[in-house]
Amino acid sequence: xxxxxxxxxxxxxxxxxxxxxxxxxxxxxxxxxxxxxxxxxxxxxxxxxxxxxxxxxxxxxxxxxxxxxxxxxxxxxxxxxxxxxxxxxxxxxxxxxxxxxxxxxxxxxxxxxxxxxxxxxxxxxxxxxxxxxxxxxxxxxxxxxxxxxxxxxxxxxxxxxxxxxxxxxxxxxxxxxxxxxxxxxxxxxxxxxxxxxxxxxxxxxxxxxxxxxxxxxxxxxxxxxxxxxxxxxxxxxxxxxxxxxxxxxxxxxxxxxxxxxxxxxxxxxxxxxxxxxxxxxxxxxxxxxxx
Numbered sequence: 001x002x003x004x005x006x007x008x009x010x011x012x013x014x015x016x017x018x019x020x021x022x023x024x025x026x027x028x029x030x031x032x033x034x035x036x037x038x039x040x041x042x043x044x045x046x047x048x049x050x051x052x053x054x055x056x057x058x059x060x061x062x063x064x065x066x067x068x069x070x071x072x073x074x075x076x077x078x079x080x081x082x083x084x085x086x087x088x089x090x091x092x093x094x095x096x097x098x099x100x101x102x103x104x105x106x107x108x109x110x111x112x113x114x115x116x117x118x119x120x121x122x123x124x125x126x127x128x129x130x131x132x133x134x135x136x137x138x139x140x141x142x143x144x145x146x147x148x149x150x151x152x153x154x155x156x157x158x159x160x161x162x163x164x165x166x167x168x169x170x171x172x173x174x175x176x177x178x179x180x181x182x183x184x185x186x187x188x189x190x191x192x193x194x195x196x197x198x199x200x201x202x203x204x205x206x207x208x209x210x211x212x213x214x215x216x217x218x219x220x221x222x223x224x225x226x227x228x229x230x231x232x233x234x235x236x237x238x239x240x241x242x243x244x245x246x247x248x249x250x251x252x253x254x255x256x257x258x259x260x261x262x263x264x265x266x267x268x269x270x271x272x273x274x275x276x277x278x279x280x281x282x283x284x285x286x287x288x289x290x291x
Contacts, residue, residue: 008239020255045222075188078166
C-alpha cells in the first residue's frame with residue numbers, strides 16, 4: 001500500500017468513525033429538534049468553523065462559475081437531501097434499520113463510479129461489498145416492524161443513493177481543495193434548505209439552546225461530524241478509489257453500536273464481533289488487492 005492510499009484510508013476511517021458517533025448525538029436531540037431544522041443548524045455551526053479554519057490556514061481560493069454545475073448537485077444531493085432523508089428515515093424507522101439500509105451506499109458508489117467515472121468492476125470489489133454488507137446485517141440485524149417502516153426505508157434508500165452520487169461527483173472537482181469543496185457545498189445546502197426551515201421557523205423558537213445537552217450535540221454534529229469529518233472524507237476521496245472508499249462508510253455502524261453500548265447502555269452480541277471482522281476485512285481486502 002503506497003503512502004498516499006494509506007493517508008487517504010486513515011482520513012476516510014476517522015471520518016466514518018466520527019459519523020458513527022453522530023447516531024448517538026442525533027438520538028439525544030432529535031426528539032427536541034426536527035430533522036430538517038437539525039440538519040440546517042448543524043450546517044450553520046459547521047460553516048462558522050469551516051470559514052474560521054480557512055482564514056487561519058490562509059486558504060488560497062479559486063472559483064470558476066462553470067464549476068457550479070458540479071457544486072450544485074453535490075450540495076443538493078449529499079449535503080441537503082441525503083442528511084435530511086437519513087435522519088427522517090431513522091426517525092420513522094430505527095437506528096438499526098437505518099444502518100442496514102444505508103449499508104447499500106458502497107454498492108451505489110461502485111455503480112455510480114462505473115457509470116460516471118468509468119471505473120472498472122472486478123471480483124475483488126464485488127467480494128468486498130458482499131463481505132461488508134453481511135457484516136452490517138450481522139451487527140444490527142434487520143428490524144422491519146413498525147407503523148411507518150416503509151416510509152422510513154424509502155427515505156433511507158434515498159439517503160444512500162444521494163450520498164453515493166455526491167461522493168462520486170466530487171471526483172469531478174480535482175482543482176479544489178477538500179476544504180473549499182466542503183465550504184461551497186455547505187453553502188449550497190444551506191441555501192436550498194433555508195426556505196423550508198423559514199416556512200416553519202417557529203420550530204426553532206421552541207429549542208432550548210442554553211441546554212448543555214443541546215449545545216454539546218450541536219457542537220458534535222456541526223463542528224466535528226460536518227466541518228471536520230466532511231473535509232477529511234472529501235480529501236480521502238481524492239486519495240482512494242471511489243469503489244474502495246465507499247467501504248469505509250460502513251465503519252459507522254461499528255462505532256455507533258460501540259458508543260451505544262458505552263453511552264446508552266445498549267447490548268452487544270456475537271453478531272457485532274463477527275460483523276465487525278467482516279467489515280474491517282472487506283476494507284482491507286479492497287485496499288490491499290484492488291487495482
